[in-house]
Each structure stands twice: as C-alpha cells, then as structure tokens.
Amino acid sequence: MKKMKLAYLLPALALLVSCSKDDPNELNEIDGTETGVEIVETESMAEVANADVPGNVREMFFGGHKIPVEEFNGEYVYQGDILLPKDMVSEQEVQVVYERGEAPENKSVGRTSARWPDNTVYYAIDSNLDNKTRVYDAIKHWEAKTNIQFVERTSQSNYVYFVSGSGCSSYIGMIGGKQNITLSSSCSTGNTIHEIGHAIGLWHEQARVDRDNYITINYNNIQSGREHNFYTYAQQGFDGAEFTNALDFGSIMMYGSYSFSSNGQPTIVKKDGSTFNIQRSGLSTGDVTGINNMYPYSSGGGETQTEIYVNGETYYISGLTVLRYLDTWYFSTKYGYKRVELINDRWYWV
Ligand SMILES: [Zn+2]
Structure with a gap:
C-alpha cells in the first residue's frame, strides 16, 4: 500500500x-x-470505501491531474479506497505549478x-x-x-x-x-x-x-478600520x-493595552479589567x-x-502528485515528466 x-x-x-x-x-x-497547514499521513486501506453501492464517477482535477473520482455519500473517493479532501478536488483545472517569480495572489x-x-x-x-x-x-x-x-x-x-x-x-x-x-x-x-x-x-x-481566556478586546475603543489587527x-x-x-x-x-486606541481608552485589558504595559526590550x-x-x-x-522520500515512489504534496526520482521531484504532464521544486509549499517549474 x-x-x-x-x-x-x-x-x-x-x-x-x-x-x-x-x-x-x-x-x-x-x-x-x-x-500550508498540517501534514497528514493517510494509509490507504485494504477495503474499498463503498463496497456495495457504486458511487457516481466523475472526471475531476486533483493534484494537477484529471482523474476519475467517485462521489459517495458526499465524499470523493479515488482508486476505491482513498478519500480525497473535498477542497482539493475541483471540476476546473487550477494552477498548481508556477514559474519562478510568479507571485500567486493567494499565498x-x-x-x-x-x-x-x-x-x-x-x-x-x-x-x-x-x-x-x-x-x-x-x-x-x-x-x-x-x-x-x-x-x-x-x-x-x-x-x-x-x-x-x-x-x-x-x-x-x-x-x-x-x-x-x-x-x-x-x-x-x-x-x-x-x-x-x-x-x-x-x-x-x-x-x-x-x-479570550486571558484578555478582553474592547472593539469600541479601536480606531475604525483597525479592528482586523x-x-x-x-x-x-x-x-x-x-x-x-x-x-x-x-x-x-504582544500589543499594549492602548494599541490602536481611538479615544485614549484601552483596546486590550486583562480579564480582571486591568491594563498592562508592552515591552520591546x-x-x-x-x-x-x-x-x-x-x-x-x-x-x-x-x-x-x-521527510525521507523514496526514489520511484509517487507522493501527493502541497496540491500536486509528484514522482520522486534521483532525489528530485517530477510532475507528469502531457508532454512527459517535467522537473518541479517545492518552495514554501508552492510548486515551481525548474
Ligand atoms: Zn508586529
């Protein structure tokens, strides 16, 4: 497996x-x-996810490839027993490999x-x-x-x-x-x-x-437009x-009690209502x-x-299905395998 x-x-x-x-x-x-959030390791199981009732099979994009995905009970299932995270499966192709220097908006x-x-x-x-x-x-x-x-x-x-x-x-x-x-x-x-x-x-x-266990934010005292801070x-x-x-x-x-105050009143207080000083020493x-x-x-x-990756093995990393070969990464395109590299959870063409 x-x-x-x-x-x-x-x-x-x-x-x-x-x-x-x-x-x-x-x-x-x-x-x-x-x-790039959490690394989760999933071992595919011996059983299939839906042994009795076949789901609706659709061609969907996952990991940079169009693959047949079975929809079953609101889950996407691939190769019988691999559950795919829904937010990583899409009907439209999404860009998963970038040219160096390209700065994706949603980074x-x-x-x-x-x-x-x-x-x-x-x-x-x-x-x-x-x-x-x-x-x-x-x-x-x-x-x-x-x-x-x-x-x-x-x-x-x-x-x-x-x-x-x-x-x-x-x-x-x-x-x-x-x-x-x-x-x-x-x-x-x-x-x-x-x-x-x-x-x-x-x-x-x-x-x-x-x-919120430690402080109370007084939103009424925060300068307008600064609330997101x-x-x-x-x-x-x-x-x-x-x-x-x-x-x-x-x-x-840590911010101070009066950070971004609009009215001289504290924006952050301790749970007991008291204020505190910040330090920047x-x-x-x-x-x-x-x-x-x-x-x-x-x-x-x-x-x-x-991680130790094994040459010849295929992995799914940061939104892309990639092959480990000669200690570098390759992505299978319609023109053949092309070398890619992972920089800060984003794939780039080499
Ligand atoms: Zn800061």
Whole structure:
C-alpha cells in the first residue's frame, strides 16, 4: 500500500496587519501569503470505501491531474479506497505549478508552515539602511536566546532583506525569495527583534486562538478600520499553533493595552479589567520557550529534519502528485515528466 503525504492548503487571504501603535511607526504589512497547514499521513486501506453501492464517477482535477473520482455519500473517493479532501478536488483545472517569480495572489504563511530550514535565516542588509547596528544587535539577541542562527546571504534564494522605508514591517514566516523587513529610522533594536519574530513565523501574541481566556478586546475603543489587527490568526483564515501553554503578557510580540486606541481608552485589558504595559526590550522567557518549540535544536549543523522520500515512489504534496526520482521531484504532464521544486509549499517549474 502506498502512502500519501497530504499537505493541506487552507483558503488564504491577503492581509494587512499593523503592529502596535505603541511601537513608533511600526507597521507590519503581510500580503501575498500562503498557508500550508498540517501534514497528514493517510494509509490507504485494504477495503474499498463503498463496497456495495457504486458511487457516481466523475472526471475531476486533483493534484494537477484529471482523474476519475467517485462521489459517495458526499465524499470523493479515488482508486476505491482513498478519500480525497473535498477542497482539493475541483471540476476546473487550477494552477498548481508556477514559474519562478510568479507571485500567486493567494499565498499566505502562518506559524505552522513556512519555517526556515535548518533553523537558519539568511539575510542581507541594504547599504542605504541607517543605523545598521540595530540589525546586528537584534540578530545577536536572537542568536543568544534561541536555536536560530542568522547567516549573511551569499547566493541563497530565500532570505530576509533589511531595508529602510516607512514604519517597521515584516512578512510572517519564510515566504520564499527575497522578503523585506522594513525599518524606518525610528524603529528601535527592540522593534527589529519583533519584526524578526514575524519573519521566523510568529503572529502577534494576542492573535492566539485561546486569547479570550486571558484578555478582553474592547472593539469600541479601536480606531475604525483597525479592528482586523485584533483578530486571531484563525479568524483571519490563517494557520497557526500555540507553542506555549498560555498567553504571555511579557512577549515582545504582544500589543499594549492602548494599541490602536481611538479615544485614549484601552483596546486590550486583562480579564480582571486591568491594563498592562508592552515591552520591546527583548524576547521574554515565554517567547524563547515558544520559539525553541517551533525550532527545536538541530544538532549536526545543517542536517535537515525533512521527510525521507523514496526514489520511484509517487507522493501527493502541497496540491500536486509528484514522482520522486534521483532525489528530485517530477510532475507528469502531457508532454512527459517535467522537473518541479517545492518552495514554501508552492510548486515551481525548474
Ligand atoms: Zn508586529
């Protein structure tokens, strides 16, 4: 029986997240994001899903190919006993492989996907960025506190690019290719530590799905049009996970009580109604715990923790049925097998 590796993609949204107003000028822009969610391993079963009553067989697109799919009790069944996730089966062909440089609109990233391989973030600093010391200090802080290392980019294709601009901003997670962390002159070392947090995959602390156990959001006090900054990542349709047990008021990723207030009244209070201060001096103990849970220490320098794929086997990964051959990936097209590569849960032609 052949194993299928299923990487689920959630519907994704373009998103603009503004960071806490308490961080001067901090603006966090995230767009064109991609969500590769959970890896589920499904072993096909010996039995067929519907032994007695044949379902309605239709030609549907799945994994980049048109295949006969049996509809049965509202489920799509393939090859007798493989259930296909409904949101991955479509009547129309959908683009599943892209040219390099093409930026699909619905790309999104989240905390459970788009991590940096080998705990290594490659980076470059724009020569015109002022006060580069804050970047070096922020990197030093991250390296001292976590399992993540930062390496100046030479020719790597995925890297963070520190550049000047308005506000402080970052994408969430490794999005593939060059991704900016924008720093205006008023962004501090602490703000830079925070933005690096986004780039390695952190949402804001108050975006936790369990945050309502700890805080109350006063939507009436939030500036009009800024409400989305107070949604959880799940409410926005993104993937994520909690890597610590509780909301950490001391997190460098936490908003303050008065962030985006329209009227001087608090927008976030503790459950007892009290307010709290934000800190941007460094990663908290809780931050460090969560980050190291996300990025466990990898010994043996550069060793990857990726799956072992067997040459000659076919897998279903990130929306595409692909063949492993000579340690690379191939997709069967009508013109024959063409080589593809997976970058941040998105397939590209090589
Ligand atoms: Zn932020």
